[in-house]
Amino acid sequence: xxxxxxxxxxxxxxxxxxxxRQLGFQVDWVRQGELAERELRSGAYAAAVLxxxxxxxxxxxxxxxxxxxxxATPILVLTARDQVPDRIRGLDHGADDYxxxxxxxxxxxxxxxxLIRRAHGQTREQLRVQDIVLDPSARSVHKGEAAxxxxxxxxxxxxxxxxxxxxxxxxxxxxQNLYSWGQEVDSNAIxxxxxxxxxxxxxxLIRTVRGVGYILMREAGPA
Numbered sequence: 001x002x003x004x005x006x007x008x009x010x011x012x013x014x015x016x017x018x019x020x021r022q023l024g025f026q027v028d029w030v031r032q033g034e035l036a037e038r039e040l041r042s043g044a045y046a047a048a049v050l051x052x053x054x055x056x057x058x059x060x061x062x063x064x065x066x067x068x069x070x071x072a073t074p075i076l077v078l079t080a081r082d083q084v085p086d087r088i089r090g091l092d093h094g095a096d097d098y099x100x101x102x103x104x105x106x107x108x109x110x111x112x113x114x115l116i117r118r119a120h121g122q123t124r125e126q127l128r129v130q131d132i133v134l135d136p137s138a139r140s141v142h143k144g145e146a147a148x149x150x151x152x153x154x155x156x157x158x159x160x161x162x163x164x165x166x167x168x169x170x171x172x173x174x175x176q177n178l179y180s181w182g183q184e185v186d187s188n189a190i191x192x193x194x195x196x197x198x199x200x201x202x203x204x205l206i207r208t209v210r211g212v213g214y215i216l217m218r219e220a221g222p223a
Contacts, residue, residue, distance in 0.1 A: 001116060001156065002026040002177050004048040006036035006062070007078065008055055012101075016049070019105040024139050024152070025112070026180040033057025040066045044176050045073055046116045049108070052079035052090065060093050067094035074115035078103070113137060120163040127162045130220055132201060134162055141201075148200050153178060157193045161206060161216035170213035190214075 003020070007013040008031045017027045028045075030036050033054035040048060040062070052059035059077060066073070077095040079086065087098050097111050113136050117125070127134045133142045139155055141148045150158065160177050161169060171190045178190075186192075194206055194214060207215050 001046045001112075001159065002028070002044065002180055003112060004036065004039050004045045004050075005029045006033070006048065006054060006059070007031065007051045008053065009051075016103070016105070016108075020109060020112075023105070023109045024136075024156070025109070026156070026178065028180050031055075033059065033062050037062045037065050040071055040073055040075075041069060043071065043073070046177060047074040047076065047112050047119070049076050049078050049112070050095075052077060052086070060089060063090070063093035063095055072119070074112075074119050076108075076111055076115060110137065116163070122163065127159070129162050129165045129216060129218060130205065132158075132162070132205065134159060143201055150200065151193075151196075153189075154193050154196055154200075157190070158197055158201075158216075161214065165216045166218045168209050168213050168215045173213070 001024070003025050005013065005016055005020070005027050007016060007029070013029055013031065017029045020027050028039065030039060034057045036050060036054065037057060039045070050059045050062060054062070059079070063075065074096045075094065076097045076099060077090040078099050078101065080101045090098055096115050099108055099111065113125070125135065125137060131144045136159060141150055141155065141158065156178050157174060160174060174190050198206055204220060205217060207217055209215055
């Protein structure tokens with residue numbers, strides 16, 4: 001799942017990027033508020049971690065700007081300010097959650113997963129479609145009672161499709177959510193991953209909508 005990290009402290013930013021990547025997120029990192037606003041306006045992210053104390057445009061200004069523009073990306077505010085008025089201000093400007101430094105990385109990851117899940121109308125941590133169960137925190141997949149081994153990209157692709165089960169996803173949308181800056185994307189990468197998922201999980205789970213993209217079927221049977 002691709003997220004935006006906006007943090008101007010180089011040590012903290014590097015640590016958060018590395019840690020979140022180890023926990024399965026694709027992370028793009030910016031250090032200025034103006035850049036955070038620009039990236040959020042692109043609509044390319046499943047969620048964002050936004051430091052309040054950014055240079056050139058602080059986190060409150062970024063929040064106010066993107067929410068005024070109708071950008072609904074879930075945003076978690078990250079700040080050293082633990083006073084109640086600052087928490088209220090962040091939430092009033094459109095933040096979806098609030099974490100105070102110092103940060104527990106596992107808690108941050110869990111909060112991000114919850115924000116992404118709620119943004120897609122999901123209430124449970126585990127996603128269930130047909131006989132497939134995906135656990136984002138454990139990064140595990142089961143088909144019925146059997147565990148299924150997936151590569152990191154295959155897991156991320158299945159996760160995105162299951163969050164959007166019943167809705168067509170274009171190849172561009174899938175690539176946008178699976179790859180962060182600087183990662184080379186082969187022209188047929190999505191097709192290869194889809195082929196592997198069908199082979200491991202069943203040929204009827206993911207349907208091709210010709211000329212549009214792919215859809216993960218909520219129920220087995222004809223499309």
